[in-house]
Structure formats: C-alpha cells, structure tokens
Amino acid sequence: MSTEIPEHAKERLKGLRSAAHGTGVFTSDFSVNEFLLVRKAGFEPIGLCVGSCVYHVGVQYGSWNKNQELDVLSKAMYHARELALTRMRAEASAMGADGIVGVKLTIKRLEWDEHLLEFIALGTGVVHGAGHKGFRAHDGGPFTSDLSGQDFWSLLHSGYRPVEMA
Secondary structure: OOOOOOHHHHHHHHOEOOOOOOOOEOOOOOOHHHHHHHHHOOEEEEEEEEEEEEEEOOOOOOOOOOOOOOHHHHHHHHHHHHHHHHHHHHHHHHOOOOEEEEEEEEEEEOOOOOOEEEEEEEEEEEEEOOOOOOOOOOOOOOEEOOOOHHHHHHHHHOOOOOOOOO
16 A cells, blocks of 8 residues: 655645644644643644545446345445555654544545545544653554544543544
C-alpha cells in the first residue's frame, strides 16, 4: 500500500501547529465542545488528517437467483478503505500526532464513471500534552478513533483509551 504523502499534502502540513511548540495554525472538524473536551482530556489538536483514494470497483457476475457473497467486490471495498485509512495515518505521523479523533469515512460514487468510488478518511490529529507514549496504536503509529470529542473525553475519564478502529 502506498503511504507516500503527496507534495501538496506535505506543503499543507508544513503550516500546521507544531506538536513540539504548540504554535501555528491548525484545522479541525471539531465542534467547540469537542475541542474543549479533547483539550481537557490532555490532548492538543494539531491538524486535520486526510487520506483518500479513488478506486475502480468494477463488475462481478453471479447468479441472481440465490444469495451469495460478491467476494471480488468485497475485497475491493476493503482494500480501498484500508488505503484511505493508511494514508490518513501517514499524514498524522508526518505531523507528529499521537492519534486521530473523530475519524469519518465517506464513500461516494463519482458521477463521471459509475464504477469509480472515492473513499475519504478524515479526522483531527492530536498529541498528548505530557508526551505519554502509551497513547499509540498496536504498531506504534497514531491511534484512530471514530469517537466524537465528547465520547473521547468520556472514554479517557473512565480509565480507557482508544487503540484503533476495527
């Protein structure tokens, strides 16, 4: 899987808030309440992480008179999803994030070709204020969580921590 970050994305990441210094601008899709609760949980939002891919899903023929798994199409959907999430995590790593909160995965059909789907993974990269390295995924990279800022705070406040999306 390609995790190379495109040049235009690298340029966008250069201007983001520095994880080490806490200065600069950042983008986020947090609401005000989410932003404040994520900060109250000890994390600092540092930027929007995006991963996308356009995938040709194709056609698979089968018997239409019985139920069956369309395994070629299922594998294509899983692979495209994984590409988008992996690219989003690569952006999070490049900005020095410990994790990504509020991950949303959207899939949309492109109008100009009925066999193309666009997968977009989007979330806000965060760093732990105390630099606690326990807030990482199983592979040592940034964790991913589709929890809202409120649910993220509640989870941490109850003694749990996110590891990654299933």
